[in-house]
Amino acid sequence: MSSSTTRDEEPRSAPKAYSAPALERGFNVIELLAQAPRGLTASEIAAGLELSIGEIFRIIVVMERRRWLNKDPDTDQYTVNPRILEIVFRATPAEELTVVAGPYMRELSDKIDQSCHLVMPNGRRGLVVLRQQNPGDIAYIVRLGADLDLVRSCSGQVLLAFGDEAWVEDVLDADGTLQPKDRAILVNRLKLVRSRGFEMRPSARVVGVTAISYPIFGLGGRVIAALTVPFLVHIDGSQVFDEDAARAALALTSKRISMEMGWFESDEHVAPLPMTGRAKGGAAKGKPRNVRLKDSFPA
Known part of the structure; x- marks a missing residue:
């Protein structure tokens, strides 16, 4: 019997690693x-x-x-x-989103007298692609182009809560500091964010700021960004909106932007979130719960 192999049986060589x-x-x-x-x-x-x-x-x-x-x-x-940022915007969906979101974000900041910023997924991180400062004398605003930790930031957890399963698992697996117990806690938190449609909690980086974030959806109900208000409390009685009123205004703004980006209220398709809570190399447990997109926004 011949020991030769056919062409189809020959082992394939590894892809070439090109260098420049x-x-x-x-x-x-x-x-x-x-x-x-x-x-x-x-x-x-x-x-x-x-x-x-x-x-x-x-x-x-x-x-x-x-x-x-x-x-x-x-x-x-x-x-x-800064030309680099302009080129990036033109080459990615960021340009269309920022053009659509800009007027709504200005209207929101003027109304609630709080700044807001728009965060898009950027690999395993989040990128602030647009920000809007409020008109008042006191403001807390996130830098344009800021690189955010998806696992620990409010905006990031909203993106993860509604994100594609494979991408979410990749982000969590790549975080070398996330212990199994912490991962389980995070997954439970993402379940809560997904079920109620938003995140609202004290800032992970700044004392005295409450981060409020809603998802922005596009065609087919896919999450494309998170719109976030870092809510700063005034102690001199000049507060225009309280946290709950600001959250309601943010929810409406997010809904309007989503609709312009191709989302429909009747759209119930959501990329399922892996509610596994598994550690690296561990077995998956639990079953993701499907949530209708329209439940993310108040009527």
Whole structure:
């Protein structure tokens, strides 16, 4: 008997790992400068990336010429050009969403005298793609482009509560600090968020701020963002809306944005949330509960 194999039986070679060192260094420059908003000189960038000036200088010059970086003529420090955010918006669904949501967010902030911000999933993190400051003298506002922890932030937990099963499991599995007990507690919290349609709790980062967040849905009932109000209590009697009234206004705003993004009140399709509470490598337990999208918003 012949020991030869047919073509179909031949083992497939692993995919080639292509390398583009200059391109990778360009990405590394942007990621490094994102952690230094005041800017870095060329020598500081080289040191931060453990490269020589010669290995990085031409890359920086080209990035400046292409307006990916700005250079301060007085300090020779480089910063990331806001043009990058514009390009990202044009290349992703963020642009359409921000165009639709902007007027509604301004109306909401003017009405309740609180700031609000819009968070979209960005891999295993959340990204603030739009924010609106309130007109009053006192405000708490989240930075545009802020990178948020999905597991611990109010906005992130809303995205997880209504998110795609595989994505949610990936986010939870990738969190190296999430112990099995903590994961079970989080999953129970996500069940609550999903069943009532929103999250409202003290800020995980700032004392005196209550975070209120509602999901934004798109076509087919898929969650595409979270709209959040970091509610700041005034102690001088100048409060326009209390927390419950602000939440109701936020719910209505989220509903209006969702409808413009293609969501219908009769749409009951939701990507099921994995209500497993499993630890890494553990067996899945429990069964997800389907929730109608219209239950997320008050009538």
